[in-house]
Amino acid sequence: MSIIYNQPQILGFYIAGLFEGDGHIVMPAVYNKHNPRWHITFHIKNQPLAQKLLSKVGSGFIRYKTKNNACVLTVSSVKGLKWVTAMTNGKFRTPKIYQMHLLIDWLNKHHSASIEKLPVCTKPVSGDSWLAGFIDADGSFGIRYTKKLPGVCQKVDAACKHKQRVSCRFRLEQRTVDLKTNVTYAGVLNLIANYLGVGLNTRSQTSTGKTYYIIEFSSLASITILINYLNAYPLLTAKLLDYNDWHTVAERIINKTHYTQDGLAEIRTIKAGMNMNRGVFNWQHLDEF
Structure with a gap:
C-alpha cells in the first residue's frame, strides 16, 4: 500500500x-x-x-x-x-x-546554494499526498456507539433520543494563526473543508482560552470522499490502524449491516481497541517504503 x-x-x-x-x-x-x-x-x-x-x-x-x-x-x-x-x-x-x-x-x-523560494502550493488538496501527512499529524478517527437504554424506545421512533446509534466520526484540528507570523490558517483549512464537503468551524479551549479551527463530520458523503482519498494516499503513522478499523465500521454503515447482531458485536470489539486503547501495533505497511 x-x-x-x-x-x-x-x-x-x-x-x-x-x-x-x-x-x-x-x-x-x-x-x-x-x-x-x-x-x-x-x-x-x-x-x-x-x-x-x-x-x-x-x-x-x-x-x-x-x-x-x-x-x-x-x-x-x-x-x-x-x-x-x-x-x-x-x-x-x-x-x-x-x-x-x-x-x-x-x-x-x-553554503553557496541557489535554491528558489517557491510560493505556497494552491493546487487542490485532493491531488497529492499532502493531506495524508497533515491528517497523520492532526487528524483523528473515532467510532460512536450508543447502546439502547432498556425499557425505552421499544418502537422505531426517529425522534427518540435513547435509541441505539452507530456512527463514524473524523476530526481535524489546527490553530487559527501561525504563532511566529500571525498569519491565519483559514485559507488551507477552508480548502480541506470544501474538499470534504463540510464547513470550517472554531472552538475555544476553556483551560487556555485559545481558539482552534476544527473540521468534523460523520456524514456518509464526506466519509466516502475521505476513504477514496486515503485509498490513493495512505497514512503512515499508527493512525493508519485506527483508520483501518474506522473504515471497517464505515463499510458496515454504508452497507447497512451495522445494526445486525454480528455487526454490533464487531463494532463493539473495534471501538474497544482503537486509539488510546490500542496495545498492539503492526508496522507491515512500512516494509515496502
Whole structure:
C-alpha cells in the first residue's frame, strides 16, 4: 500500500503535510555559527516511522522526550537540510512556509546554494499526498456507539433520543494563526473543508482560552470522499490502524449491516481497541517504503 511513497514527489508532499502539522525549524541565534535544526515531533508509538524517515533523509538523529511520550526527528547537517528542502520546497500550504524560506535563505547565504523560494502550493488538496501527512499529524478517527437504554424506545421512533446509534466520526484540528507570523490558517483549512464537503468551524479551549479551527463530520458523503482519498494516499503513522478499523465500521454503515447482531458485536470489539486503547501495533505497511 505504501509503495507509492517510494516516488519522491509523493513522499515530498507527505513530508510537507506532516511537517506543517507537527514540525518546526529552529534558526540559529548566531546566524553564521550554528546550523538550523529541522524537527518533526512524533508520539513515541510512531517511532518506527520516525526511524524510516530518518533512513530516507540519510542524516540526522532521533531525540527522545520520555516525559512527553514523544520522539523528535531532527535534521541539522547541511546535507540533510538540503534533502528536506529539495523534497518539500513548493509543497507547503500553510503559514509555516515562512520557516522554510528562512532555511533556504540560510542555505543560499552560507553554503553557496541557489535554491528558489517557491510560493505556497494552491493546487487542490485532493491531488497529492499532502493531506495524508497533515491528517497523520492532526487528524483523528473515532467510532460512536450508543447502546439502547432498556425499557425505552421499544418502537422505531426517529425522534427518540435513547435509541441505539452507530456512527463514524473524523476530526481535524489546527490553530487559527501561525504563532511566529500571525498569519491565519483559514485559507488551507477552508480548502480541506470544501474538499470534504463540510464547513470550517472554531472552538475555544476553556483551560487556555485559545481558539482552534476544527473540521468534523460523520456524514456518509464526506466519509466516502475521505476513504477514496486515503485509498490513493495512505497514512503512515499508527493512525493508519485506527483508520483501518474506522473504515471497517464505515463499510458496515454504508452497507447497512451495522445494526445486525454480528455487526454490533464487531463494532463493539473495534471501538474497544482503537486509539488510546490500542496495545498492539503492526508496522507491515512500512516494509515496502
